[in-house]
Amino acid sequence: MLLFLLCFIFNTVSDNLATISLGNEQNQIGFDINSDEIWFPFLFDVDSYENFYIPDFYNNRIAVFSSHGKYIKSIYTSSISPRINYFKLLDSGDFIIFNDYTFYLIDSEGIEKESRFLGIGIIPSIIECDEDFIYFQIDNGIFKMDYYFNHIILDNYEFKNNYINSIGEKQKALTVVLGPNKMIYYNLIKDKIIKFFRVTD
Numbered sequence: 001m002l003l004f005l006l007c008f009i010f011n012t013v014s015d016n017l018a019t020i021s022l023g024n025e026q027n028q029i030g031f032d033i034n035s036d037e038i039w040f041p042f043l044f045d046v047d048s049y050e051n052f053y054i055p056d057f058y059n060n061r062i063a064v065f066s067s068h069g070k071y072i073k074s075i076y077t078s079s080i081s082p083r084i085n086y087f088k089l090l091d092s093g094d095f096i097i098f099n100d101y102t103f104y105l106i107d108s109e110g111i112e113k114e115s116r117f118l119g120i121g122i123i124p125s126i127i128e129c130d131e132d133f134i135y136f137q138i139d140n141g142i143f144k145m146d147y148y149f150n151h152i153i154l155d156n157y158e159f160k161n162n163y164i165n166s167i168g169e170k171q172k173a174l175t176v177v178l179g180p181n182k183m184i185y186y187n188l189i190k191d192k193i194i195k196f197f198r199v200t201d
Contacts, residue, residue: 017196018069027071030058045089055080055087077110086127096129105147116149
């Protein structure tokens with residue numbers, strides 16, 4: 001399934017978007033220069049203006065770039081690290097992050113509003129959220145949590161089949177679906193460069 005999706009993406013690229021390099025400058029995304037393998041922030045999200053938000057955990061920030069790759073700003077936060085597993089920009093401007101076994105809700109300035117620690121070693125296999133709830137899967141259980149992080153509810157089997165499976169495929173491909181036209185953004189890494197493409201159905 002993943003191989004088919006990747007082939008589909010490469011065959012339907014409509015145009016190139018941002019190209020961002022890895023490095024130690026403000027307009028670059030940080031990486032571990034002491035490692036033999038480049039470990040870079042592979043998560044990202046896109047707003048309605050097609051600006052890219054990338055968790056740059058080596059610099060403790062969310063780096064924001066335009067669709068043309070121009071550096072816009074940095075949102076500094078202590079809620080990201082190399083152990084980040086999920087990153088989502090909400091329409092409100094807040095961010096949902098799962099990092100180091102913990103869900104975080106941070107605002108547009110990087111300030112932590114809420115957090116919930118799930119426990120050492122507990123990493124959901126799938127996470128997705130909308131403007132009201134976070135949905136995630138741990139083992140065979142599907143959970144629903146509001147943004148006060150006060151309640152966790154086991155959801156039903158129908159929800160698991162119809163929703164979680166579909167977003168699972170989306171997350172594996174490292175894509176972001178934006179708007180009703182279902183545009184997809186995809187990033188690749190080569191020679192210390194992150195490239196973003198717009199892909200159509």
